[in-house]
Amino acid sequence: QVQLVESGGGVVQPGGSLRLSCATSGFTLRNFGMHWVRQAPGKGLEWVAFIRYDAKNEYYADSVRGRFTISRDDSKNTLYLQMNNLRAEDTAVYYCAKDQSSWTYSYMDVWGKGTTVTVSS
Amino acid sequence: DVVMTQSPLSLPVTPGEPASMSCRSRQSLLHSNGYNYLNWYLQKPGQSPQLLIYLGSNRASGVPDRFSGSGSGTEFTLKISRVEAEDVGVYYCMQSLQTPSFGQGTKLEIK
Numbered sequence: 016q017v018q019l020v021e022s023g024g025g026v027v028q029p030g031g032s033l034r035l036s037c038a039t040s041g042f043t044l045r046n047f048g049m050h051w052v053r054q055a056p057g058k059g060l061e062w063v064a065f066i067r068y069d070a071k072n073e074y075y076a077d078s079v080r081g082r083f084t085i086s087r088d089d090s091k092n093t094l095y096l097q098m099n100n101l102r103a104e105d106t107a108v109y110y111c112a113k114d115q116s117s118w119t120y121s122y123m124d125v126w127g128k129g130t131t132v133t134v135s136s
Numbered sequence: 137d138v139v140m141t142q143s144p145l146s147l148p149v150t151p152g153e154p155a156s157m158s159c160r161s162r163q164s165l166l167h168s169n170g171y172n173y174l175n176w177y178l179q180k181p182g183q184s185p186q187l188l189i190y191l192g193s194n195r196a197s198g199v200p201d202r203f204s205g206s207g208s209g210t211e212f213t214l215k216i217s218r219v220e221a222e223d224v225g226v227y228y229c230m231q232s233l234q235t236p237s238f239g240q241g242t243k244l245e246i247k
Binding site: 050052059060061062065074076077110115120121122123124125126127128129 | 137173175177179183184185186187190191196226228230232233234235236237238239240241
């Protein structure tokens with residue numbers, strides 16, 4: 016079955032970096048666009064980033080642009096989120112999600128269980 | 137950014153009774169291809185979100201037919217014909233016509 020498994024979360028100091036991974040299985044990753052979505056404690060969902068199936072375009076929320084980088088390695092069936100210059104407000108559960116489309120936003124039809132990032136001194 | 141507004145924020149419902157919630161967008165979500173790029177998700181307690189309705193009115197695979205989505209342009213509605221205990225959680229609408237954005241969520245609870 017289609018599965019997404021996030022990893023790489025943890026506790027990091029403000030200004031630090033983390034790289035999240037999302038291992039995929041049950042579908043051909045190279046055919047689909049992929050997202051990262053986050054949820055701060057007790058808050059709603061916030062879209063973070065999207066990467067096209069061919070990695071030719073990436074899109075970011077204003078809150079993370081210039082600090083976060085989404086990437087993919089289809090040979091490893093893995094999606095990544097490199098997070099630099101982390102701030103307290105980046106504390107959240109980070110979900111990876113598969114889009115139904117390959118090249119643009121459509122709808123996220125599969126979600127992982129999430130990995131928790133805590134930014135604190 | 138496209139701002140999404142959901143109402144009500146809290147929805148207490150008696151099991152077996154219907155429920156309805158609203159999602160409004162400041163901009164039309166109707167694409168030139170005829171689809172409304174409005175999707176509904178349910179996040180059950182302690183779980184990740186799951187897709188309920190996509191492109192305005194299409195039920196996702198495995199979603200019971202008591203769930204239905206309707207609307208066009210800037211106003212959308214999610215209806216549950218007969219609420220069951222397993223339906224508790226937070227319902228989010230999300231637009232994907234532009235960079236995706238979510239509503240604040242409607243928390244459905246059982247009376």
